[in-house]
Amino acid sequence: MTPITDTAVTRTVTVTAPIDRAFTVFTDGFDRWWPRSHHIGTAELAEVVLEPGVGGRWFERGTDGSECEWGRVLAWDPPRHVAVSWHLNGAFAHDPDPERASRVDVRFTPGEDGTTTVELIHSELDRHGETWPDLRTGISGEGGWSGIIASYAEVASARTPEAGREPVT
Helix, strand or coil: CCCCCCCCEEEEEEECCCHHHHHHHHHCCHHHHCCCCCCCCCCCEEEEEECCCCCCEEEEEECCCCEEEEEEEEEEECCCEEEEEECECCCCCECCCHHHCEEEEEEEEECCCCCEEEEEEEECHHHHHHHHHHHHHHHHCCCCHHHHHHHHHHHHHCCCHHHCCCCCC
C-alpha cells in the first residue's frame, strides 16, 4: 500500500450565482447546506454557525443548546476568501490545541457568465499528528468535502430565497 503523503485536499465547484451570493450562501447561509449528519456533539444538530470576521467561531449548536467548536475564522475577505481552522482530529472529535489544527481556505472567483468558481483547500493535515492520513481519507471522499461542496453548490445555485439568507435578485 502506498503511503499518503499529500497533506491537502482540494475540491472545486462552479455555482450558478454571482460572487456576492456565492460567498453569502457559503458563510451566512452555512447552516442551510451543511449535512445534518455531520456533527460531533452528543445532541442532534440544531444549527451550524460560521461567525463573520477574523476570530469568529465556527461551531455547532445541538438541539439541547450545547455547543461544540469546530474552529475559528482565520481570514475574512468578502466576497473573495474565507479561511477557518479545523480543530477536529482523526476520530472527528474536537481538539482544542491550535498547534494541531489544519486550515480550510475557500476562494471565490467570478466568471463572466454570472457563475462563480469556488475552490476549497483543506491543508496542513499533517498538523493533526499520526492520525492525519485517516483524517485525509475521511474528508476526501463523498462523505467528506466532495459531498459537502456538492450540497453547497446545489443551494448556492438555487434560484429561491430559501437558498441563502439574502433575497434573490
